[in-house]
Amino acid sequence: MQIWIEYNGVEKQLNVTLYPIKLSRPKTPLLSLKRDLSPYMYYSMYVGFSSSTGSISATSSSHYILAWSFKMNGSADELDLSRLPKIPRHDNGGIKQLKKILAITLSFTGLTLVLVFVFGFVLLSRKQRFMEILEDWEVQFGPHRFSYKDLFKATKGFKKKEVLGRGGFGRVYKGVLPSSNIQIAVKRISHDSRQGMREFVAEIATIGRLRHPNLVRLLGYCRRKQELLLVYDYMPNGSLDKFLYHQPNSSLNWTQRFKIIKDVASALFYLHQQWVQVIIHRDIKPANVLIDSDMHERPTRRFRTGKAMRPWK
Template identity: 45%
Template sequence: MQKEMDWAGGGRWRCQYFSVTGKTLVLFFLLWVQNSLSTANRFIFHGFDGSGLRLNGGGTIEPNGLLRLTNFTKYEFGHAFFPSPLPFLNSSTGEALSFSTSFVFAIVPRYHDISSHGIAFAITPTANLTGVLPSQHLGLFNHTNNGDPRNHILAVELDTIQNKEFSDINDNHVGIDVNGLRSVSSAPTSFFLNSPNFQHENLSLISGQPMRVWVEFDGKSMKLNVTIAPLSVPKPQIPLLSSKINLSSIVLGEMYAGFSASTGAAAGLHYILGWSFSMDGSAEELKLSNLPSLPPKEAEENSGKKTKIWVIVLPIAISVFLLISASGFALLMKTKKMFEEVVEDWETEYGPHRISHDSRQGMKEFVAEIASIGRLRHRNLVQLLGYCRRRGELLLIYDFMPNGSLDNYIFCRKEESLSWSLRFKVIRGIAAGLLYLHEEWEQVVVHRDIKASNVLLDAEFNGKLGDFGLARLYDRGSNPQTTRVVGTLGYLAPELSRTGKSTTRSDVFGFGAFLLEVASGKKPIELKTSGIEMVLVDWVFDFLKKGAILEARDRKLGDEYAADEVEMVLKLGLMCSQHSPEARPSMRQVLQCLEGEAPLPEMSVNDFDLLDSSHRMNRFVVVDGTSSNSGTVPAYPSSSSSSESQSFKRP
């Protein structure tokens, strides 16, 4: 008599019972049948509990057997490889062997329309990949080895982010990668129905729904086929990708097979539900009913609660009403005390008069702004007229700026977009104002938050720099003492994350971002539905490298612009955005170029010292420009220390 029993890893034991002269002799022997751990190099996993997979990074196996490669941690990668190497080359001929694999995966983004990065089935020479990076590198490569033929890596990527540096076709595609992330073949994620006309259907990798993938390589024809479909659809007859690849020059005698996934700025979950693999034969079909279930979605978990929402809302509404009624009387009683005049000793130091009240600024920011701008006088700085402070309330009074802030005209009012002549006028004015702060006043003033939203326009559209709530002063010849990083993402100089000290050169970096946004009509960092999509410095620099920098101009300008002025502003913006503080010009040099008093320095593409986008996005800390909160900043790649000298050094 024979009996088969499931093994935890997906294999099966087969037992034979023989009756011998009244005694039962039980002979157990292990037959590694299809898809079990054996010398037959075939295995199948319906869940991974007890599988013995080699896990690295964020890889873990949940109690129900579900393999999870990442969690909601940003910039994380996870690996899971079969524990033993597999023979991918014929030892006698050196030719690549055929193989077949099938697996079920799911990518669950943290937010509905913002994806993390993707997942990849990979064949690698080692299960311990070191020095690899998350985000767009998928936990398989890094900046230096991407594309190196010595990697000996074959991967099928299921990518959810479009990385232009790798020539990705879109943000939802399947690709075949050989030793790097520039796919040799790729296609939008879709499948063909097994119907007479083979209807084509699209799929979303970030739908959160399980999908099945088949990867098959024929060693004789050297053809690699990749097929994908929802769980409810049988394997399509037509593969999504079919590419001829000579794997004998890529794989080694023995290789590891497994999975890698990574997250970026937007985190997500990457799951593998089941996996089947076979060398020199078709992989056994997974039994979908035996696969572990994905964790329930938050919306599904809360669906039952919504049916009883009235039970919760009604008592809450009654409680809120009673609370408002009870506190209303107390609030009225305190009104008089709230409006009592408060005058302290420190206020006598400052000249502006007291007038009205009502402010939401904190005391620390209020004092900083008073100390910074109370005595500043320049036609391109917003003038403080006065202030008042009553119990618990603060207010600063500035010159009225009838045309509001510059960013409204650049980003919000498409029908009222500023002409180039007015934009150039504003740029020169803000440059003059910054020069006054850096070199012409009795102390050095570092503004620390230069951007279009902090530039106000008077009745004649003259630009005036305002919002000095983050500004700091220090005596000439001394070093700034502040070590907190404050400002706005996209305008922060890279050395701030290392030293925490703002200088005039870090102001120049912010001014560079301001120049680029005014000339291009784009924000320094633009967020798309798939996450962080574009860094403005990189985008403009790409046009410079192509010799077509004017293509980066704001299209709302039409044909009414001065080409030489636009080109100069864009190039100055790149010069001010350089990594090394010493490589940036001073505001005096910038203003001389803008006023036509000095020519723009000649610089080739190779002279620019700009950070790549992955370093810039991975290192910056978002800090509210209207607060003084600081954040912990990770170590930044080494650079020269900042300098306040006026020399303009090329890198």
């Protein structure tokens, strides 16, 4: 049998294809799963194999790896089936043949691991400037984690001219992701902010799972040393208070105002009654109601949970 295990980090797609060695590879994988595996990946990891006999006795079942191929950032090389050794038999000759197979396999494995580690060492050396730490709570809560390097480039090095607003938590920057050209808003929590690690984890764990058209979506997060960053959808029209108080030439008609009121009510109803955990928005005001490009409102994230009953600053 031949098996392919492939993971596409861009599409978050894991496919497993299994088929007899004498047949051509099928187009449809045997197993398919859409899952973001980046929270489970570390900078240094091992590649290996495991097997199980299930209900069959171990003395009547044997598993052999005749050849394998591995590659990062691309498709693994095809195996040369003509060079595969024969499956060993359960006798002394088979044991000798098994030793030869193991010697060949281990030599190939050793060379592959050396190449992998050399590649990993070079890659890590280039990323020392933007080195990030992955902790247990980040693996548990699991929203998308942005690299600090991407956010640094997106906000042009967190320049002052990219600042969208300021608050007790720090500053919010406008950015454009270099890989997709998607506009984002990056909330950079200051070192002396009252919003510490507990609030940061709570916001990731809870808000990251909220899905409603009238709530600003949390796209992901980033943490590097003592810096905490949250990444949200970018709202090009800013907050509602600008239309009500600061832009006399851009007034809202009654149809638009009524639509904004309905959208706010829909978002609050979702938080209070429709989601799995009761969440109470603690600061509804025009400055915290953001308007998207289609003039739809989305409240910003200033909540407290019904479970913890602690205000999120």
